[in-house]
Amino acid sequence: MTPNSQSGLVSRRDLLVRSGYGLGAIGLHVLGVAESPAAPAFPNFAPKAKRVIFLFQSGGPSHLDLFDHKPLLQDRFGEDIPESVFQGQRVTGMVAHQARFQAMPTKYAFQRHGQSGISLSELLPHTAGIADDICLIRSVHTEAINHDPAITFFQTGSQLPGRPSMGAWVDYGLGSSNRDLPAFVVLHSVASEGPGGQGLLARLWGAGFLPSRHQGVQFRSSGDPVLYLNDPPGMTRHQRRLMLDGAARLNKLQYRRVGDPEIETRIEQYEMAYRMQASVPELMDVSAEAEGTYELYGPDSRKPGTFAANCLLARRLAERDVRFVQLYHRGWDHHGELPKRLPVSARDTDQPSAALVQDLKQRGLLDDTLVVWAGEFGRTPYAQGDPKPDDYGRDHHGKCFSIWMAGAGVKPGHVHGSTDEYGFNVAEGAVSIYDVQATILHLLGIDHEQLVYRFQGRRFRLTDTEGQAIRHVLA
């Protein structure tokens, strides 16, 4: 006799499903694509970071004019980049017609800053002020040479659409630590140059094949801060409460009749929605911020929708323990008129980025908050078009570029990696995009090889089959 003789039925295949990748809580709330397991227990080890603020600089900031000084380009101004350096690098169609690829120096002065002596361009006076807090990585490289694949690669681990974004992976692995706010929040900023820039795609904060509830939630600077957050005009909170109570009662009656646990979940989600109607406006309301805070972040921080205002919101989100805050700033795509346009992008972002780090630090949040500042690639050491000292442009460059990190678990005042004399190739300490991703996960206490999701018969990872946490940047 079996313990349950009325069935007398058992399946070992079922057992396999359970023991290998059986459905956990997720399976109960998600019908359909839930092919995969409940995530194994994360974190895998003690995390350094409880949360991440990712300041994405869309368009490809010029490492040569901001972070990576190459005096040789001055000496070789106008000369062709030697073939030994070029090494058959793929060039984009925008310069494919150029007969020459002429060395183009920066017109900006570089200086060493802080105890650490990190050399930065004069365009980043405020970042210079936090030189001893950041870890500058000058040796990142990417395969992609165009915006869409490059940013998609950075944010999802694949140049092609379809994979979950980094924030969705983190939400999937670690879940939320705030019951009134989403775990993955996205903020877009409008550059002072205007609304132009590369198109950003919902896939960059999408859930890919993960259940769609892991997708990032956009907080907006105009209209409803979260889509459909505000009740219709003329409806009072009391009325909303009455409606929700009535709906909950109807739902409970229905639950009693059919027993579907989805109904209970729905009741909870409506309550969460109600709480968000209070918690999100409270979050977005910066009117009680001290005068000194606005001064820290700069005058733009009073203008909703600017990068500065969003950096301030990012700090408020960090205070509320939101797991992954993704900011986007556009306008770094300086194919031409770089000396006119780059200072604008730098001005938009330099002070707020530095302010965020300082602000987190003075509130004791930098110890467990990771701040990442990065674009999808760098820019070419050769000029796009004519090389003129005061009016030049640079094309996309993936062979090397610079990013920085600060905060939880990252070496402060440190430079990792270097590039050759032209700023064309990585010279030492090469860091791939997968490595950056693995490092971010590592700081969150996640072994990037363990954060997997089974879809279409395959175990997918953010880092595909590669990546390694960059040991040298870990504090």
Next chain:
Amino acid sequence: MISGRLVSSGMHRTIQRRVVWLLGLAMAMPGLCIAASVEFGSDVQPLLSDRCFACHGPDAAQRQAGLRLDLREHAVVPGMSGRVPIDPGDPAASELIQRVASTDPARRMPPSYSGHAPLEAEEVEILRLWIEGGAEYSTHWAFVPPERPALPAVSQPGWLRQPLDSFVLARLDEESLSPSPEAAPRAWLRRMVLDLTGLPPSIAQVRAFERAVEHEGEIAYAKAADRALSSPRYGERMTMDWLDVARYADTHGFNNDSERSMWRWRDWVIEAFNRNLPYDRFLTEQLAGDLLPSPTIDQLIATGFNRNHVINSEGGIIEEEYRVEYVADRVRTLGMAWLGLTVECARCHDHKFDPISQADYYRLFAFFDNVPELGEAGRVANAVPMIPAPTAGQRARIANLHSRIEGLERADEVSAARFEPSADALAALAAPEYPHNADFFVGCEDGPDAGIAGRSCGAREIDPQTEIKLEKHGAFTLSMWFRADVEHSDAPLFSAIDYSADPASSEYGRGVGLRSTGSEVELRLSKRFPSYSITVRSSGASLRPNQWHHVAAVYEGSEGKRSMRAEAAWVRLYVDGREVGTKVLHDDAQSAANFVAPYRLGRDNSPAKREFSGAFDEVAVWRRALTEDEVIAVFEAAALPWAVARASSEPERRWLHSKLNPASELTDARQQLFALERALPTTMVMQDMDSARQTHVLMRGRYDSPGEPVPPAVPETLLGHWPQAAPKNRLGLAMWLTSGRHPTTARVVVNRFWQQVFGLGLVKTSGDFGLQGETPSHPELLDWLAVDFAASGWDVKRLMRNIVLSATYRQDSAAEQSLRDRDPENRLLARGPRFRMPAESIRDQALELAGLLSGQLGGPSVRPYQPEGLYDGVVVGADYPGTKWEQDEGESLYRRSLYTFWKRTLPHPTMTVFDAPDREFCTVQRSITNTPLQALTLMNDPTFVEASRKLAERVLQESGADRSERLAHLFELVMGRSPTDDEQRVLGETLQAILESLSAEDADPSGFLAVGASASTAGFDDRELAAYAMVASMVLSADEAITKS
């Protein structure tokens, strides 16, 4: 005593206990009959595939230690180590068991770094038992063509209503479970109508159905199903799911994500479902409609299925890199949609689990590699290849005009044949003055005096100082006389277009050019040729060599137009003073081109170095669009004296006839036809080039690493033989898929329809029937459905009818906790389906209940309400079509959701919040989540707020003054059933409380009532209406309202 099949995951807790116990027993008492019941296909193979094949499977490149476990002949012989991986009958001697059971992490397989979990004791036990029983392999179930299984014997034959029920009940019998009681007739009706039309039944329908059941009994069910199947709403519902599979969207994707036009393909799908096009035809026409003998326009439109993929227009991308992606996307879609295999996994290396080699992949790839397409394209409009795709109405008008034109031409012909020009009439003809007001003019004074206007010149460069700067709107007219010495297949007439740049660069082919192509002319207005150009060829110009012709190309420019791009429709071509038809070759230019110096006659600087042989005269450019009269004047200034002087010779006599007897009706009809043709929607289609592109295996999947050449072919040993006489192209591929002997096609298709109704397929991994896919919950049922479907002539309506009329489907969806615990996902089908409706249905239902839904079938996509500023800071900062959401008005606000404009990078939030995919690639399954954002949408999206108000108005109009009657009516409208007493109480108390809150002095519901574009019906008290609207909103957001139950 142990079933070898999958049981749903939710039964784990109890079952695991039992298995552990059983296995314990088995281990304690060897010889117990468990060994006999281990099945390779369902127990062993999934385990080997999942944990071992990545390194010891089909992928030769990744194979470790030369060990291969997917083939028995490799696994049972000693490996490189000298040890035998699998020793049939002797688990202890089998290296496999030693390694997977090892406690030494250095020896244990799979290794920890592989990311694969080590085997549980129970899993090792399964392998042990299997080896002990002889380690027999069998072919994976999905690769064996389905046979029609006999209907199994069941415990309660009286329960069965459809053959398919036998399989479900037999399985329940095995599990000692009973089916749930039948759902109430109205519950079935709502479920069925939602499933087949995506909309709820009306109260009248519900009541009529209940009466019919009472009077007619069972037949009422069949009649109701037939009614739903014959509704045009059925095609719309079925199309919803196919749009995900086919990755349909109204934009191109990638970061520019501008607008495209594929709605004619979408409408083809709706129509195909509505007329119940047999599924094999449905598949064939989409895969290979263009290769059918004399394909119809509809069959060409259908091939848009393989052009629905994303297309990248980011400046500077490497064309081949993306062209290869498009081909790969077609292969992936073929794999997921019809093969049920993750073939794309074999793109960079041999498939790790399924026996598909990388060469197999590229042989499939070769079927789709032959399209005359561009890598960088789709900047502002459709990318080639594309065709004009008239709607049925437009086709009728075109046919009418054609027959009218033919009739008029015949009449004109008769009159022309008799025509003798009288000297008087000729004398009265006065040639107009040539309008010497052109912005550019070459009269060719250096040429021999042989031309029509007295002087002419041959091919040459024009003074590089000459420059024509067009206005911003880009309008111009280019006019010239020319005489060709021979017929040129393609030669430049006038070139102000620069081809000196590398063709791979974005600078190539910028400017304006006119060419002679056979008996036609071709105008190019180009930012980059050919991708971002307007290229228009004349149609019916009948140009002949050794004869002087006048050609005028007029481009109207953008002035006064609302379009966000330059359009080919703004081009007019005139030959010898008469407008001719046009054929658009490319139409993807954001703005008009300018003339790029130096200008050339009869030559250009393109790499092909073609030269025109002949003579030119009176080459002129105006920086504006000349009117038709002006063009005629330019022509007649030279042509009229010439013709009068040769009045008795041809073709001059004929021309004089038309001049003296203007057939204005004919001209008018022709111009109507041209105007209609210019305005036709276009759609992207498949085409094969005449000379096939040689496909290569691409090493590591990279576009720039070609390996061995491969021909188009299918993995025959795996998936069945290529039909005799089938051509080696996409048509042959379709024949192979639909031969009826293909192991997966019919299974995959019926499984997806099953999934549409039951939430999960019989194979849960509906896009993967391979080794890593899930074993079917009801294998015989799947096979029976597949064989029956193909045998029925791939009759989709019949399949859907059989499903909704089945006893399985008719079960109540309520279930005891014990059954839910045992089978949370309802894999055993011991109850009816219950899950949240898809995004489209949730919105459509609200509009329908509110009386707002438009019934218009098909047409261009529409832009209903969408939060303002949604695109700010997100969409590309260029004014491409599709980057702005200009909200529609009137009926377009209330169309069914499948017509909502689908922007891939940022689809409508009401769709995505309810789990619609972005459609960047093929999706065969949506997740069904439950989130606070969904709650917010139902609460506050203006669509739902407005629908609540209109629903409240409807309730107040349709029922009497009694409050509880009104509330009951509201409830019944939404849920398709009357409220219980408890529910009635909730409605009443909520209404009362809201009314009280609204009676406060400062309560002002006017803003709430003003949400939405629809007017409020007059005559209601604002506060009362608002209170009912709030209750309506509450009911519309209740779980039951948005759930198919």
